[in-house]
Amino acid sequence: GERNYSWFSSSDFYSSLGLEDFPSVGDISGTEEDTESAILYGTLRGSVVGLRYYTGIVNNNEMVALQREPNNPYDKNAVRVNNVNGDQVGHIKKELAAALAGIMDSKLAVVEGVVPYGAKNVFTMPVQMSFWGREENREAVVDQLKKHGFKLAPPLKGKFGSKWISGRAGPSYSAPVHAAVQLTTEQLKSEFDKLFEDLKEDDKTCEMEGAETVGTLLLPHQKQALAWMVSRENSNDLPPFWEERSNFYYNILTNFAEEKRPENVRGGILADDMGLGKTLTTIALILTNFQDGKPLPVERITNDNPECCKLLRLSEWLQGTIRFLNFYFALNVQSVEKKYSDDGPRATLIVCPLSVLSNWIDQFEQHIHQDFNVNIYVYYGSDRSKDPSVLSEQDIVLTTYNILATDYGMRGDSPLHRVKWLRIVLDEGHTIRNPNAQQTKAALNLEGHRRWVLTGTPIQNSVKDLWSLISFLKLKPFTDREWWHRTIQRPVTMGTAGGLGRLQSLIRSITLRRTKTSKVKGKPVLELPERKVLIQHVTLTEEERQVYQSVKEEGKAAISRFFSEGTVLAHYADILGVLLRLRQLCCHPHLCVNTSSSFSADNKTPEELHETLVNKMKLVLSSGSDEECAVCLESLTVPVITRCAHVFCKPCIFEVIRSEQPNAKCPLCRNGLRVEHLVECPLEEEIDSSNGKKSDQEWISSSKINALMHALIELRRDSPNAKCLVVSQFTTFLSLIENPLKESGFAFTRLDGSMAQKKRVEAIQCFQSSQAGSPTVMLLSLKAGGVGLNLTAASRVFLMDPAWNPAAEDQCFDRCHRLGQKHDVVITKFIVKDSVEENMMKIQNKKRELAAGAFATKKPSASEVKQTKINEIKALIDL
DNA sequence: ACCGCCGGGTGCC
DNA sequence: ACCGCCGGGTGCC
Structure with a gap:
């Protein structure tokens, strides 16, 4: 149901039309193996030579990476062999390299290696190679090899039992197996759901109080999250899939071993559902765990040092962009610098989408105890400081993914990338799911040991989405995509036995996730009132x-x-x-x-x-x-x-x-x-193509407005104090609704994206007020405000027009159906009969089904995608 | 001997 | 490398 749906958010118009799967879109990155359609052509035994010249060592059955070296001065066909750590082990013998070079360069196949035995050899060792690629390239690969006198051994089928299929480097020159039975979508999904069942693990149910600088009392599940995060930052456990052996550390997926203790990530993924307080919990973490569980040292503002005032923060909102200027008193700056100058990194960097930047600022104001002075710098806008030391002296630096990516683009001169951070937090961390996006590269290259990802939807479409997050967390050996792919992604997507189990234990060890229905000590995390959605059909006039x-x-x-x-x-x-x-x-x-x-x-x-x-x-x-x-x-x-x-x-x-x-x-x-x-085109917060000059038109009503007014008046009669949201995607429509509201004597307020921040805050405060005579209706544009927008005063929602994306609607409903809501929430969707709106509803439903099965292994073919898309356009306009 | 054979030098790509 | 290969030294029995 709902909880799983929220893990997946593919849904948008592109996906409803199947456009995001349009074949050419995927071609852009080019280099990456197409997981869905890659098959195993066969295997080949070769040898690694020149071992004595290199320091990289391997174990028997350890995976190795084969890497082309086109600029090798002795042989342009050279193929080097690296161990899991990336240290060179040797080269592929030249005759074989000559055969591989063409195949690898033209990307006809991905060649992977395992050293089956002979790891202790001094001069050469064997390597078992697997060739993976798309069916249509198989022949070309076989030919190419044949030209050089090599012949692939056929892939071994599943007859060796599960140990061989497990995809371990294993005792297996038996390559793992495209012949393994693929799990159905349904099976995969239910397997995947198990990732988050049974969260009664001990390490996640301890509670911890926030430091005194946290100005808000934490709820039990937030105290649990805080305890978990603090323990993740302070503990020295081995990362998942590593074992301590006599005098070395062993990775059970790749069979790689090293003497140096692999460092576990001092962080993880906080994947709580929206509304459970990820932001508050993170603020509590920052304030509570500076070093070894000691709180962040900050200035206390007391009567004794009145000259040491709280930093004066002046925020100024201009055209939907933010200028956030900090003014320091000279005295203050000195005392702050002195106090920390001899310590290591102290600043926490928070990266978030622009849309939630203001939410962070609000939450800082709300949750940092007013008696304390925490230095916060909003690194945004053209006047942002280019001096890294300004950033490193802060307690908290807040910025956006776009700034991060833009700065990173001007190579070498990004202040964000020159600071060694105490802690890095990626809010809405799924933003970096695309490994090729600039913001992902920019995020992966930030420096700091404690690394956190906050997201309600770590998996947007498929397991693939997890790589960037895992890589950001610097979990050995997954920072390199090849090892992630060979040990987790491919086994999972191919349904190889044990694959999901691995993913499970990986995710469990680094993730905390609670949904709105999760329980703490037998009680729901959040006891939310019911939420009902009613569809009200509207018939157009003649x-x-x-x-x-x-x-x-x-x-x-x-x-x-x-x-x-x-x-x-x-x-x-x-x-x-x-x-x-x-x-x-x-x-x-x-x-x-x-x-x-x-x-x-x-x-x-x-x-x-x-x-x-x-x-x-x-x-x-x-x-x-x-x-x-x-x-x-x-x-x-x-x-x-x-x-x-x-x-x-x-x-x-x-x-x-x-x-x-x-x-x-x-x-x-x-x-x-x-x-x-x-x-x-500059992206304004809200663009309304229909902002026609309504002033020179005489106001008239419409069937939908009539239906709304009827419902509003009835509501006022039955429960005069009830407040409601009237939501539309069209701000002009909201303006048109103002008229009858005035005529019928409703006190109302309005919130849309075009409003200046100050006016927004006013509108929200005014609406949330329980004073007599405060507005009972808020006209709200569907996408106004960030996720943090809190409109719990409303217990009724009238959705005037359906959105393409059901998630956008849900998010809007959550603005009142969230922590603090005391009444059952009733949502009324107005849908015009026999219209595009009804068709949109059908597509929405399909989309929900699609999202529920988003873990599908089978990619629809290009023609299927096209057909779906065409059918949907046809369905929308009744063709 | 324009060979065979011996044994030292040597060694990835 | 306890290999192969190279090239110099050498040469009946």
Whole structure:
């Protein structure tokens, strides 16, 4: 049910159309083995030579990595052999290297090695090689080998029993087994769910009080989390899969051994559900565990030292961006510097998405005891300090993934990367799930021993997503993708026996996860009131229906044409536009007056073309299709639009163009791409394409507004004190609703993305107030505010229009259905009968099913993906 | 002897 | 490397 669903959040418009799986999208990274379709061609015995020249040692049955060395001065075919630690063991004998070089360079196969025996040899040792690749390359690989006089031994089938299938380096020149029975999606999923059952492990149920600097009382589950985090930071346990043997340490997955004790990560993944207080727990950790369980030393503000004032923090919000300036009194700076100058690192770095930056600031203000002076620096904005020592002197530095990536981009001069941090916290850590994204590389290269990932959804789509997180945590040997892939990812995705078990023990040892339904001492973590979702159908008036039908027929005709021309993807923005207009018409006829349809972009001046593109981009961004870049799968931060009207992150699409030059193609539709054709658009917090000039139009009602007003008035009659949220994706619609609210004498307030921070805070405080005469209605735009937004005063929600992404709706509902809610929450969704809205609901449901089965092993084929996508567009517009 | 055979020097790519 | 290979020394029985 719900708890598992929240682990997966693939859902967005792209996935509903199957676009994120569009074959060409995956080609971008290129180098990586395609896990889903890689098979084992066979094995080959070869030899490693030149052992005496290198220091790298191996054990019998230890995995080794084969690495091309094209610049070797003696042989351009050279292939070096490294042990798990990355130390060179030797080279592949030259005749064999000559055969491998071509195969490896052209990426026809991935070649993996295991040294079966002879590890103690002085001059040469045998190596058992496995060749993995896609079926269509098998013949080419076999031919290539044959040319050099080598022949693959067929992969051994599962007849050797589970020990061989386990994927260990094992006694196995028996390669593990593509013939192993694959688990069904359902089996995999239920296996995976077990990861988080049975959390009564002792080390996770101890409680710990926060230091006195923590100004808020922690709930029991937060005290548990604090105790767990502190113990993770202070303990010296071995990392998972390592054993202490007589005088060395042994990795049971790769059979690698070393004398040096492998360091365990002083951190882990806090994967609690949203709303359980990951932020508060992290603040408590920072304040409570500075060194050896001692609290962070901070200035106490007392009557004796009035001149040592609390830092004056001045926050200033400009156009949705944040300037956060710290003013120090000279005295203060000195005393702070003196106190810590001879210690090691003391600053904690917190990286978060921009959307939750303000939430962190709020939470600091709320949870750091007011009598204490904690130095917090918000490293954001163009005036951020380039001096690393300014950062290292802080207690806490807060920044965003984008700043992190931008700074890292200007090589060598990133202050964030020059500081040795006491602790690094990645909030919404799944942000770095794409190993090729700049922000991931930037995060992996931060320095600091205590490393934490906060996320409610560590796995977005597949096990693959975990690698970046594990690598960030610096867990040996997984920091290198090859070992992660060979020991965990491939066994899991191939359903190899023991694979899931390994993943399980790995995750368990570094993760704490509680859901809203988890229990502490027999009691639910959070005792939340019930939450009910009602669907209220709305029937359009005759007049409304007529307008709707005519727009629908026009759009349908256009889309049919795209289908027959085979240009569906090229007209992506146009199709979204048609659907958007239909969705707007379901709400109110005035919403879509301004979006004229222009299906032809030909014969335009560059200026007109530019404007058309910007408009298309705004359309894509505002259509609720969940602004996500198809390259990195992240939310768009610096969106650019291509001439073919597809929107990507600027750095992502630049990377595509750079790597594919000179003939780069759009990842979505394979049209030509050129840097000079890309159009940039500043991402405002909220873009509403329909912000037409309603002032010169006479106000009229609509069926949906009538339905809403009817419900509101009924609610006021039955429970006059009940407060409610009226939610829409269209801020113009919210404006239209203001009218009848005033007429019927409702006190209301409003919160949308375009409002300045100060006004937001006012609106929220005003609405949350229980004073007589305080507003009972809040007009809320669906995506306004970060995850932290707390609107628990409301116990009713009216969702005026459905979102593409059910998760976006859920997140919105959670703003009132969260800690502090005292009443049952009733949510009413208004859905127009026989309309695109009903179709969207169907797709939402499909999406929930899809998310539930997101652990699928089998990737649908390109044609299946295409068919699904086409079916869904057809379903949306009743084609 | 434009060979065989011996035994020392030597050794990845 | 307790190998192979190289190339110099050597040469009936």
